[in-house]
Amino acid sequence: MTTISRLNDVDIDAVATLVDTCKEDATKAATTWRAEVHWKGGFRSEGRIREFDPVPSDEPVALGGTDTAPNPVEQLLAALGNCLAVGVAANATARNITLRSLSIEVEGDLDLSTFLGLAPGHAGFQSITARIRVDSDAGPEEISDLVQYVSNTSPVGHTLAREIPVEVVPA
Amino acid sequence: MTTISRLNDVDIDAVATLVDTCKEDATKAATTWRAEVHWKGGFRSEGRIREFDPVPSDEPVALGGTDTAPNPVEQLLAALGNCLAVGVAANATARNITLRSLSIEVEGDLDLSTFLGLAPGHAGFQSITARIRVDSDAGPEEISDLVQYVSNTSPVGHTLAREIPVEVVPA
Numbered sequence: 001m002t003t004i005s006r007l008n009d010v011d012i013d014a015v016a017t018l019v020d021t022c023k024e025d026a027t028k029a030a031t032t033w034r035a036e037v038h039w040k041g042g043f044r045s046e047g048r049i050r051e052f053d054p055v056p057s058d059e060p061v062a063l064g065g066t067d068t069a070p071n072p073v074e075q076l077l078a079a080l081g082n083c084l085a086v087g088v089a090a091n092a093t094a095r096n097i098t099l100r101s102l103s104i105e106v107e108g109d110l111d112l113s114t115f116l117g118l119a120p121g122h123a124g125f126q127s128i129t130a131r132i133r134v135d136s137d138a139g140p141e142e143i144s145d146l147v148q149y150v151s152n153t154s155p156v157g158h159t160l161a162r163e164i165p166v167e168v169v170p171a
Numbered sequence: 172m173t174t175i176s177r178l179n180d181v182d183i184d185a186v187a188t189l190v191d192t193c194k195e196d197a198t199k200a201a202t203t204w205r206a207e208v209h210w211k212g213g214f215r216s217e218g219r220i221r222e223f224d225p226v227p228s229d230e231p232v233a234l235g236g237t238d239t240a241p242n243p244v245e246q247l248l249a250a251l252g253n254c255l256a257v258g259v260a261a262n263a264t265a266r267n268i269t270l271r272s273l274s275i276e277v278e279g280d281l282d283l284s285t286f287l288g289l290a291p292g293h294a295g296f297q298s299i300t301a302r303i304r305v306d307s308d309a310g311p312e313e314i315s316d317l318v319q320y321v322s323n324t325s326p327v328g329h330t331l332a333r334e335i336p337v338e339v340v341p342a
Contacts, residue, residue, distance in 0.1 A: 009212040014235040019287050029283040033244050037252030039273035041180035045256040047249030049241035055226060057253035064185040064261065070220035072254035072327050073204050078218030079250060081208030082228035083243035084339060085216040087286075090235065102210035105342065112200040115258075115324050116190050123323075124330030133342035143341050151339035153286050156243050158295030160330060161337040165297075168255060168322035170314055171276065171304035 010093040042066060047075075063112075076160075077106040077128065083156035084130055091146055091153075092136065100135040107131075128160060181264040213237060218246075234283075247331075248277040248299065254327035255301055262321055263305075268313065271306040299331060 006012075022029040036048045037057075043065040046054035057072055059065025070078070081104040092099050107129050114123035132150075134143050151157055177183075193200040207219045208228075214236040217225035228243055230236025241249070252275040263270050278300050285294035303321075305314050322328055 011213065011235045014232065015287075018233060018235070018283075019289065022284060022287055022289055026284065026289075029287065029289070031281050031283055032278060033242075033248060033281060034276065034278045035241075035245050035248035035252055037249060037256050037275040037277065039256045039260060039270070042182065043257045043260055045253050047241075047246075047253060049245045049249060052241055055241070055246075055249060057249075057256070059257060061185065062189060064182045064189070065257075070206075070218075070223055070226070071204075072250045072257065073330075074206050074220045075218075075226075075246060075250035075253065076327050076330060077204060077206035078208060078220060078226060078228075079243045079246035080337075081206055082216050082218060082246065085208050085210045085228070086214045086230060086236075086243065089210060089214055099210070104208040105205065106208065107203060107205045110202050110204060110326055112189075112202055112326075113193060113197065114329075115326050116186075116193055116200065117324065118190065118193055118197075118200070122329055122333060123326045124328070124333060125326070125335050127336040127338070129338045129340070131340055131342040140341070147339060147341050151337075153288065153294050154339070155281055155283075155286050155294045155296070156247050157337055157339060158285075158293055159244075159247060160295075160335050162293060162295060163334050164295060164299060164331050166251075166322075166328055166332040167298070167300045168318060168325070168328060169300070169302055170311070170318050171302040
């Protein structure tokens with residue numbers, strides 16, 4: 001049940017239950033996630049996830065799009081920021097730290113040469129930086145330790161930082 | 172200018188102009204992208220990109236969230252699908268292939284043990300698969316070649332498939 005007084009409004013009991021379930025049976029930690037994308041003409045498309053409203057995608061005009069929505073590489077950066085926000089909220093709560101506010105700036109450099117077919121090689125981000133701004137009742141060392149821990153356990157962060165087998169095939 | 176009769180509604184002239192610009196001056200291909208994430212309490216947050224409406228994020232109830240929006244790992248899969256859609260639209264147009272429809276199913280397996288603090292190691296996706304369904308005037312071999320090319324030049328695809336330096340620091 002939601003209680004207004006709950007620390008950071010995080011349902012830490014639900015997380016604890018999940019932890020216990022996965023401790024008893026490690027196979028319970030194995031999850032599969034899905035998204036479906038539908039092309040809408042030009043460089044416009046939309047992501048459909050479970051029963052949620054479709055999320056639009058487009059490219060800036062300079063890249064041949066109509067600039068009606070964030071583009072895929074911006075969506076990737078937002079996914080990282082959202083993942084880090086969950087990590088900070090969960091682990092601050094577990095450490096009994098009250099969060100007053102939390103925001104994350106994510107930035108990445110990308111050379112378009114490979115995407116544009118001008119050079120073989122790496123089409124992705126060269127590097128990504130996330131700066132986590134926390135206003136809380138914890139000191140700078142506690143926050144630094146929290147940020148380090150969250151970075152070391154972030155599903156999106158690790159997916160970006162490590163080599164993942166990505167298979168792209170015709171259906 | 173938008174013309175209705177344009178192949179796949181792709182502004183291939185804009186892409187060609189960008190290619191020429193980057194050919195003349197390789198530094199023009201160097202781009203920087205940003206997203207800002209604001210925490211909204213619990214596991215809810217929103218991604219803010221340029222002037223677009225904020226995109227909400229949450230976690231399923233079983234993971235301690237309130238299930239009001241796709242979660243960050245689902246957003247990551249959608250970003251990949253949207254990136255591949257741009258790649259297919261751009262390169263089909265460059266090859267004079269008419270697309271009637273295009274959809275992409277993206278799926279990935281993820282073990283929650285590391286995120287939950289039960290095991291050190293890899294918190295990210297173990298593997299990701301994208302299945303591209305194209306209805307077009309091209310034959311299966313042309314489509315297979317197109318998909319292969321798009322996979323080899325995808326900014327999000329390469330960011331996931333390769334090791335990227337990801338720095339997460341307190342602001």
